[in-house]
Amino acid sequence: VLQTxxxxxxxxxxxxxxxxxxASTFHVRVFDAGPNPIANQTVxxxxxxxxxxxxxxxxxxxxxVNKRVAANxxxxxxxxxxxxxxxxxxxxxxxxxxxxxxxxxxxxxxxxQPSRMYPSNGVHTVRLRVTDSNNQSSTDSITVTVHGATTTxxxxxxxxxxxxxxxxxxxSGTNFKNxxxxxxxxxxxxxxxxxxxxxxxxxxxxxxxxxxxxxxxAAAGSRSVTVSNSDGTGIGAGVFTVxxxxxxxxxxxxxxxxxxxxxxxSTTPVLSWATSAGxxxxxxxxxxxxxxxxxxxxxxxxxxxxxxxPGPLAYKTFYYWRVTxxxxxxxxxxxxxxxxxxxxxxxGDANSDRVVNFTxxxxxxxxxxxxxxxxxxxxxxxxxxxxxxxxxxTNVLEFWDSSCP
Numbered sequence: 416v417l418q419t420x421x422x423x424x425x426x427x428x429x430x431x432x433x434x435x436x437x438a439s440t441f442h443v444r445v446f447d448a449g450p451n452p453i454a455n456q457t458v459x460x461x462x463x464x465x466x467x468x469x470x471x472x473x474x475x476x477x478x479x480v481n482k483r484v485a486a487n488x489x490x491x492x493x494x495x496x497x498x499x500x501x502x503x504x505x506x507x508x509x510x511x512x513x514x515x516x517x518x519x520x521x522x523x524x525x526x527x528q529p530s531r532m533y534p535s536n537g538v539h540t541v542r543l544r545v546t547d548s549n550n551q552s553s554t555d556s557i558t559v560t561v562h563g564a565t566t567t568x569x570x571x572x573x574x575x576x577x578x579x580x581x582x583x584x585x586x587s588g589t590n591f592k593n594x595x596x597x598x599x600x601x602x603x604x605x606x607x608x609x610x611x612x613x614x615x616x617x618x619x620x621x622x623x624x625x626x627x628x629x630x631x632x633a634a635a636g637s638r639s640v641t642v643s644n645s646d647g648t649g650i651g652a653g654v655f656t657v658x659x660x661x662x663x664x665x666x667x668x669x670x671x672x673x674x675x676x677x678x679x680x681s682t683t684p685v686l687s688w689a690t691s692a693g694x695x696x697x698x699x700x701x702x703x704x705x706x707x708x709x710x711x712x713x714x715x716x717x718x719x720x721x722x723x724x725p726g727p728l729a730y731k732t733f734y735y736w737r738v739t740x741x742x743x744x745x746x747x748x749x750x751x752x753x754x755x756x757x758x759x760x761x762x763g764d765a766n767s768d769r770v771v772n773f774t775x776x777x778x779x780x781x782x783x784x785x786x787x788x789x790x791x792x793x794x795x796x797x798x799x800x801x802x803x804x805x806x807x808x809t810n811v812l813e814f815w816d817s818s819c820p
Contacts, residue, residue, distance in 0.1 A: 535619025
């Protein structure tokens, strides 16, 4: 035993300092030092912090208790009730970020007590990420069990398919989390069968992984799609159409917003374009490379606009975007073929670590009087004007102690 501490009373803080240790494996034990007999010892629960060198302890994240809630009613969360900093000199609360839909993305930024409605029955995993003023983070998870949802079918993408073809589809609606087999999805009439393995999204509002197999003898016309599970049945009347001849290529269309070389404050821009005649879906790509060889954002939609979600795009960066309209006959690219926009800075963040503090002042001074070519920005440029000067110091102070989404 290198060191033992048994000075404070039960429930109080004990501190050990074992000095400098060589490379090896060490063990820390909390035990009842008395007066209870060995046969009847009582052990309390402690939070234990082990420090190595100058390391700092991450905060304690407590997301709360598991919840049960009715569908389409507010479920409330409290991340600041029991979460705490493990460094006594740090300011807290810090930032609270939530993944409320269980898709692995923290879509709710710096809100300690958010709320969310859930449209589908099932168990949703909710994660809280707590970050203290030392930029140390930790996470905690709870589950939300949803009941009372109604199964609905709102649409199908693509919305049509030709005879003698197999069409991969995505079905939109509600209460799809418990759809586990292709047999739970049917198409009205004869000549159309469903294959594949259904893959519900995190909220149970869409189903992918399925295909409609359309026989050569299937009659042309609109069909209803039915989704059934243990929670109920939803019918989408006329959401899919069987066609007897291939459609023409989608019609010409234009990109509308943002304008070319637009400067955008947000890293979650709305991209929109004119409707293409005959299009069944649109593919949208966003890439910092004009060749679109490895897009940061790549999505399909049935609408003439998308909102890029948080995460893929960075601040102070040029991005190119393009849209292709698709149907069963192929694709038509927009006019112009692509556009470019630039994301703005996160206010005061001169070193791109997504928090504003003394290190940003240091980064400005390290790169003082630097100039960046053609809107490329760079280290020390807190306000995104491509030059490092007094205005960057002002910008850092304006956004002091804030964090970027």
